[in-house]
Amino acid sequence: MTDVVIIGGGLGGLFTGALLARNGMKVTVLEKNVIPGGGLQTFQRDGVQFDTGMHVMGGWTPGGSIDRIARYLGIRDRLNIVEINSDCMDTVTSLADGCTYSIPSGRDRFIERLAGYFPEERENLERYVDAIERIADSFDLFNLRPYSHGSFDMIPEACIPADELISQYIENPRLRSLLAYNNGLYGGEAGRTPAYVHALISVLYLKGASRFVGNSRQLADLLIEVIRSADGRVLCGHEVSGINVDADRNISSIVCLNGEEFVAERYVWAAHPSELLRVMPAGVFTKAYTRRVSSVKPTCSAFSLFIELKPETFRYIDHTCYIHDDMVDAWNLAAVDENGVPCGFMYMTPPVENQGEYARKILATALMDYTQVERWDDTVTGRRPDDYYAWKNKVADGIIAKISRIHPELRHCIKSVYTASPLTIRDYYHSPRGSVYGFSKDSNNLMESQLPIVTKVRNLYLTGQCINLHGMCGVPLTALTTAEAILYPTPILPCL
Numbered sequence: 001m002t003d004v005v006i007i008g009g010g011l012g013g014l015f016t017g018a019l020l021a022r023n024g025m026k027v028t029v030l031e032k033n034v035i036p037g038g039g040l041q042t043f044q045r046d047g048v049q050f051d052t053g054m055h056v057m058g059g060w061t062p063g064g065s066i067d068r069i070a071r072y073l074g075i076r077d078r079l080n081i082v083e084i085n086s087d088c089m090d091t092v093t094s095l096a097d098g099c100t101y102s103i104p105s106g107r108d109r110f111i112e113r114l115a116g117y118f119p120e121e122r123e124n125l126e127r128y129v130d131a132i133e134r135i136a137d138s139f140d141l142f143n144l145r146p147y148s149h150g151s152f153d154m155i156p157e158a159c160i161p162a163d164e165l166i167s168q169y170i171e172n173p174r175l176r177s178l179l180a181y182n183n184g185l186y187g188g189e190a191g192r193t194p195a196y197v198h199a200l201i202s203v204l205y206l207k208g209a210s211r212f213v214g215n216s217r218q219l220a221d222l223l224i225e226v227i228r229s230a231d232g233r234v235l236c237g238h239e240v241s242g243i244n245v246d247a248d249r250n251i252s253s254i255v256c257l258n259g260e261e262f263v264a265e266r267y268v269w270a271a272h273p274s275e276l277l278r279v280m281p282a283g284v285f286t287k288a289y290t291r292r293v294s295s296v297k298p299t300c301s302a303f304s305l306f307i308e309l310k311p312e313t314f315r316y317i318d319h320t321c322y323i324h325d326d327m328v329d330a331w332n333l334a335a336v337d338e339n340g341v342p343c344g345f346m347y348m349t350p351p352v353e354n355q356g357e358y359a360r361k362i363l364a365t366a367l368m369d370y371t372q373v374e375r376w377d378d379t380v381t382g383r384r385p386d387d388y389y390a391w392k393n394k395v396a397d398g399i400i401a402k403i404s405r406i407h408p409e410l411r412h413c414i415k416s417v418y419t420a421s422p423l424t425i426r427d428y429y430h431s432p433r434g435s436v437y438g439f440s441k442d443s444n445n446l447m448e449s450q451l452p453i454v455t456k457v458r459n460l461y462l463t464g465q466c467i468n469l470h471g472m473c474g475v476p477l478t479a480l481t482t483a484e485a486i487l488y489p490t491p492i493l494p495c496l
Ligand SMILES: Cc1cc2nc3c(=O)[nH]c(=O)nc-3n(C[C@H](O)[C@H](O)[C@H](O)COP(=O)(O)OP(=O)(O)OC[C@H]3O[C@@H](n4cnc5c(N)ncnc54)[C@H](O)[C@@H]3O)c2cc1C
Pocket: 007, 008, 009, 010, 011, 012, 013, 030, 031, 032, 033, 036, 037, 038, 039, 040, 052, 053, 054, 055, 056, 057, 058, 238, 239, 240, 241, 270, 271, 272, 275, 302, 304, 365, 425, 428, 429, 430, 435, 436, 437, 463, 464, 465, 466, 470, 471, 472, 473, 475
């Protein structure tokens, strides 16, 4: 017997499971992949570990929201996480004119540095930072305050398109683009992505960004430990393929592809909602709900490059680097140039244990539209045609060529290169069209791009990146809301 069955052992499923376990609940997590963690998964080649979906994170600085949740779970001190260089958290390079901007964390330092590049915009920058801080402060959950109103009750400024918010305060077109440089962290679109997505993520990084030392899997492992400490379990290789629902609209059991069946009082769906529609018997959800969930536009996908370096050849970089062909279209980062190579992307040298002067690996991630791989839509991992691999090699080579314009020594330092495309993401996470960040938020229709955590099925709750905000800054907070709904009337927030 188990109290709660959670479907999906990624960031959302494991955080929800750990929060429930911390409150004495016996949890079973069912994960389709052989390795748990979803976006926290790490793979290994030649003894070098690469993280698949968690490279730079907000919320881990002391007193930050995720730091506090991790402390509540008793795992914070065992995590090996470093804060990225606060004096230069990111660099942004425009290849067209070779200009590089360095972005520090900390409100005052941020304004001072950017005002150094754009002196005539100093006051505008101050007003812009005030605005994003005001928006971020208006979200109770984001600040771990017990919340008094619904998620759709936002201040008007939070709901306009993010590019419009920036333009309201900033005159210079290049500075407007520069302020959207980290758009790759949320896949924003001009005229669509709400200002609050830009504001929450920007404010979080203003407070300091962090990354894992070693690998991101360590967080998954510790969350699993918390689940196990309350007699729970995480079962990998358990893809959920069916749900039995009784006449009272209660789930009576969950069925896996391997034939195993699981029964609990309550169930949490922590995989993509479209996957829920796929396995839920027809007629359980209303046609309107089904239509709504299937019609939400996904955020774009991504192409990742994992480079293993020859020992002691390429210097370690203690921050994240962003490259743009030019700094004109920060809102269309998924664009490709005439050779099909991404026009903008980020790269970094993730730190390893006892990091020294030289890096062991480079990770580069470019947002990419799924249309780039649509011609191989009906292929599966391990059985894709040769022209797919030729295309991946061409894109990888183009990305390496662009990084080499800043680091001419790069090609000589490479030992091996591995790649992941939108198809990899689609098949690994079961995320429609390889969407990286789940549902795309639309400022023109905010209700459409968020789902309530409760459903018409009485004992089913939702969690994960599509429900609210994605990434490390969003998914654990939604997990908190889902866990509180199950534990009701025992709130967690006042205990953090
Ligand atoms: C390339 C890439 C880079 C990223 N970089 C960052 C970053 O630097 N910082 C950041 O904060 N965020 C980043 N993200 C986003 C972050 O990884 C996600 O927001 C987060 O992992 C989503 O958590 P989740 O639990 O909703 O989904 P997931 O982590 O995807 O978990 C869902 C789990 O459900 C499982 N599943 C699916 N279907 C079934 C089924 N039928 N039965 C059982 N299990 C099933 C999947 O295998 C998966 O493990 C990145 C994402 C990608 C793809």
